[in-house]
Amino acid sequence: MNLRFTVDGVPTTVVIAAGESLMDVLRRIGKTSVKNGCDRGDCGSCAVLVDGRAVNACLVFAGQVDGTAVGTAEGLAHDGELHPLQSAAVEGGAVQCGFCTPGMLMLAVDLLSRNPEPDEAEVRSALSGSFCRCTGYVKPIEAILAAAGTLLERRS
Amino acid sequence: MKDKFKVVGINERKIDGRTLVTGSPVFAGDLDLPGMLHVALLTSPVAHARITRLDTSAAEALDGVACVLTHRNTPEMRYTTAGQGHPEPSPYDTRMFDTKVRFIGDRVAAVAADSPAIALRALGLIDAEYEDLGPVLSIDAALAPGAPVIHDEPDALDIWDAEHNIASVVSAIAGDVTAGFDESDVVVETTTETQYAQHAPLEPHVVVSSINPEGRITLVSSTQVPFHVRRIVARLLDVPIHRIRVIKPRLGGGFGVKQEVLIEDVAALMTLRTGRPVRFEFTRSQEFISSRTRHPMRVRVKLGARSDGIVHAIDMEAISNTGAYGAHALTVMSNTGSKTLPLYNKAPHVRFDGKAVYTTMPVAGAYRGYGGTQGCYPLEMAMDEIAERLHIDPVELRSRNHIRAGQTSPIFEELGEGRKGTPQIITSCELDACLQVGAERFDWVRKRAEPRGDGSIRHGVGMSVHMQGSGIPLVDMAAATVAMNDDGSFNLLVGATDLGTGSDTILAQIAAEVLGVPLTRIVVVSSDTDLTPFDTGAYASSTTYVSGWAVQRAAEEVRDRIVAVAATMLETEPEQLVLADSRVSTSDGRSVDLAAIGHRSYYGPDPAQIAATASFVPESSAPPFMAAFTEVAVDVETGRIEVLDFVAAVDCGTAVNPRLAEGQVEGAIANGIGYALTEQMEFTRLGRVKNPDLARYKIPGTMDLPPIRVFLVESYEPTGPMGAKSVAEIGINGPLPAIANAVYHAVGIRLTHPPFTSEKVWRALRAAGVGA
Numbered sequence A: 001m002n003l004r005f006t007v008d009g010v011p012t013t014v015v016i017a018a019g020e021s022l023m024d025v026l027r028r029i030g031k032t033s034v035k036n037g038c039d040r041g042d043c044g045s046c047a048v049l050v051d052g053r054a055v056n057a058c059l060v061f062a063g064q065v066d067g068t069a070v071g072t073a074e075g076l077a078h079d080g081e082l083h084p085l086q087s088a089a090v091e092g093g094a095v096q097c098g099f100c101t102p103g104m105l106m107l108a109v110d111l112l113s114r115n116p117e118p119d120e121a122e123v124r125s126a127l128s129g130s131f132c133r134c135t136g137y138v139k140p141i142e143a144i145l146a147a148a149g150t151l152l153e154r155r156s
Numbered sequence B: 001m002k003d004k005f006k007v008v009g010i011n012e013r014k015i016d017g018r019t020l021v022t023g024s025p026v027f028a029g030d031l032d033l034p035g036m037l038h039v040a041l042l043t044s045p046v047a048h049a050r051i052t053r054l055d056t057s058a059a060e061a062l063d064g065v066a067c068v069l070t071h072r073n074t075p076e077m078r079y080t081t082a083g084q085g086h087p088e089p090s091p092y093d094t095r096m097f098d099t100k101v102r103f104i105g106d107r108v109a110a111v112a113a114d115s116p117a118i119a120l121r122a123l124g125l126i127d128a129e130y131e132d133l134g135p136v137l138s139i140d141a142a143l144a145p146g147a148p149v150i151h152d153e154p155d156a157l158d159i160w161d162a163e164h165n166i167a168s169v170v171s172a173i174a175g176d177v178t179a180g181f182d183e184s185d186v187v188v189e190t191t192t193e194t195q196y197a198q199h200a201p202l203e204p205h206v207v208v209s210s211i212n213p214e215g216r217i218t219l220v221s222s223t224q225v226p227f228h229v230r231r232i233v234a235r236l237l238d239v240p241i242h243r244i245r246v247i248k249p250r251l252g253g254g255f256g257v258k259q260e261v262l263i264e265d266v267a268a269l270m271t272l273r274t275g276r277p278v279r280f281e282f283t284r285s286q287e288f289i290s291s292r293t294r295h296p297m298r299v300r301v302k303l304g305a306r307s308d309g310i311v312h313a314i315d316m317e318a319i320s321n322t323g324a325y326g327a328h329a330l331t332v333m334s335n336t337g338s339k340t341l342p343l344y345n346k347a348p349h350v351r352f353d354g355k356a357v358y359t360t361m362p363v364a365g366a367y368r369g370y371g372g373t374q375g376c377y378p379l380e381m382a383m384d385e386i387a388e389r390l391h392i393d394p395v396e397l398r399s400r401n402h403i404r405a406g407q408t409s410p411i412f413e414e415l416g417e418g419r420k421g422t423p424q425i426i427t428s429c430e431l432d433a434c435l436q437v438g439a440e441r442f443d444w445v446r447k448r449a450e451p452r453g454d455g456s457i458r459h460g461v462g463m464s465v466h467m468q469g470s471g472i473p474l475v476d477m478a479a480a481t482v483a484m485n486d487d488g489s490f491n492l493l494v495g496a497t498d499l500g501t502g503s504d505t506i507l508a509q510i511a512a513e514v515l516g517v518p519l520t521r522i523v524v525v526s527s528d529t530d531l532t533p534f535d536t537g538a539y540a541s542s543t544t545y546v547s548g549w550a551v552q553r554a555a556e557e558v559r560d561r562i563v564a565v566a567a568t569m570l571e572t573e574p575e576q577l578v579l580a581d582s583r584v585s586t587s588d589g590r591s592v593d594l595a596a597i598g599h600r601s602y603y604g605p606d607p608a609q610i611a612a613t614a615s616f617v618p619e620s621s622a623p624p625f626m627a628a629f630t631e632v633a634v635d636v637e638t639g640r641i642e643v644l645d646f647v648a649a650v651d652c653g654t655a656v657n658p659r660l661a662e663g664q665v666e667g668a669i670a671n672g673i674g675y676a677l678t679e680q681m682e683f684t685r686l687g688r689v690k691n692p693d694l695a696r697y698k699i700p701g702t703m704d705l706p707p708i709r710v711f712l713v714e715s716y717e718p719t720g721p722m723g724a725k726s727v728a729e730i731g732i733n734g735p736l737p738a739i740a741n742a743v744y745h746a747v748g749i750r751l752t753h754p755p756f757t758s759e760k761v762w763r764a765l766r767a768a769g770v771g772a
């Protein structure tokens, strides 16, 4: 069957097989920032935005996202300029191996869209579905709080 | 000394940070080559059996299947999967595919097909029958008289005592412990038993192999040890080393589990047989079951001290479960003693006795902490008990006893990694500062004196101290090449392997420091056996200390060549010149910039490439030190332990990049907290892993961790590059003993069987009559 959706703003049509997951389809069309850490919804490495809400792409059948807008970490930077969440992650040492990073960024984008001024506990809770084995989450959480500040300043 | 640094000691951004946050396709699993085959692995459903029938004809006949490997069509030679230097100090007890299986999850067959789905379908068509040889599912079962012999094959090499399922033994003695205990005023004894735990890197093992028209094989692999992979695969496949290229791209975490050759041999052989690219990736469940784990270990520590608290005798006896194969069995066992006992070097009487036994369970291997983790736990619990018995504060007891700069321990010489060690004098130790800074930041004195509560929630605080090493002396070798470009920038080629740790960045910082340029002027090429010089790889906390020196030396040679060229250009003597801020200058203000020198080296008079390669073999293994402090709340109704705070003060010498160094410790502590509280592979009575997924094997998430507060103390290691020592492993050792000691402080029970799940703690509390 044909799947029609937008991926990082680009209208896209793909032929998909029955039962194929959104993660597999996105990786197949080159969106390799969507990482496969478990293929069963446990780790958050494959998190993407579907109409602005973060979901684990390995748990979603590709057929379910027909007509939606899907966002990945590859769509965050514009004209070579990193999204504040991305620059805060680089500046703050929040990236070690970076395998969890694209998924974690998607959770953070979702959080900040709903709650532009989260406190630490809210960031922790928003990231609870995303495992990172490298950082202990200390610097990723700091980076998200810093990015939230930058975004607020930009808006005001 | 450190104040003079301009690039080292600075929180430079990770040089691959932008690449990673934009989600670029830089991991091995992101490679998609035309015509690529996909591998599925058939693993053993029984713990210990001989394969009596293996019919793959239906699988081979399936449309889209290109290759099926079994014991019938693969090399028979024995090897070890441990990616260590040659000759590996691990027994050669493994075959690519054997006629016997030794754990549930052992290799039986592998299929390569046009798609993952076809490969999986083909697995279902393989017909295998097994003759059960009886599972051996614990250390005691393995050592019981008449236990089934797990390695009865005649061609295995270097197994200590195959008939009795003993893979390796290690022992070391200084003084006379019996006399030592007699002379002690207080003697305590603790036995702990640690669990099966898995590294759980977010990226499972993955390799993509391909072959070019000249017959050269390229393996793009998630490995910590590209050069060892090349050597081991070449031997297995009987292909000359120079026909294999191993590239480690960005890596999604290793922690030791990727210091093993678990997939590359299969992919390479399939590529050789089919001529096609092959991708082999572990599923998460295979990552748990069929890759590697931490060695479960039973460790008994007996500690004798004089009335002033000075430790007088230490006896440590350890037995590890190495699982079905002996990868890292000997060396992890050595380190159980060698990374713990020297800490208390005032004791003239020290004995270590270690043994690694085979079982028919998943295979243990290298895991961050590498034996030190299992050894320090009972040792630091015993120290806590000594402190209590002698009414000495635990911090004070550590400070009376720990090793100091200028001192040594007989253990350094007695215990190496699987062989005799190297005598070593400690050249830097700021553990006193760690104790002081840590206690202050944690507010130890006040918290220790606070009431622990008498309701259902009881509070307690505990602490521990630790050492690790920096590389393996006289064994590890690292090399680096620095070459100047015509714009005055430099290419830095290192065999060293960045696992996500940031080693590419810190090695570039060292080069930039020597060459007087900003970090942006260093182009790093790493971990490619065709392009970069040799490095043993990322393990044993070696990269900063060993590879760092290689980089520093190569950069210094290049600096000297640059200065010589500049001397000609400025018509002066090299001794009159200084290289700094991208220029070579005389004291009277004349100068030439590096771009001019670089350009001249390519196109000027007497053009010649300015470059140097240097190697480094360490003579010592300068230990980093850490003091760990934690506060817990124990719910005596439910047995639930909550860690409320964790402070680590670390002496890692110069922190080449403090922010990245902190990140190493923070991540290691998080992993250590998981190990202490929740992480455990559970088994059925037949030896099957019950929880091979991240839902049931519980690694810490954001909601499970306390604030982790890391403080790097001021320190300078004279034998390290720019004063640096290692930092990657030490953090993981802290949580288990510190939490156990805090729980004792809270409720008066000593927890000896991690993970400290609510149920276990509840039972222990009931048994002790607490809170009932």
Ligand code: FES
Pocket (backbone or CB within 6 Å): A023, A035, A036, A037, A038, A039, A040, A041, A042, A043, A044, A045, A046, A047, A056, A057, A058, A059
């Ligand atoms: S890969 Fe989707 S949650 Fe782990």
Ligand code: FES
Pocket (backbone or CB within 6 Å): A094, A095, A096, A097, A098, A099, A100, A101, A131, A132, A133, A134, A135, B202, B252, B253, B500
């Ligand atoms: S940075 Fe490695 S898993 Fe998060």
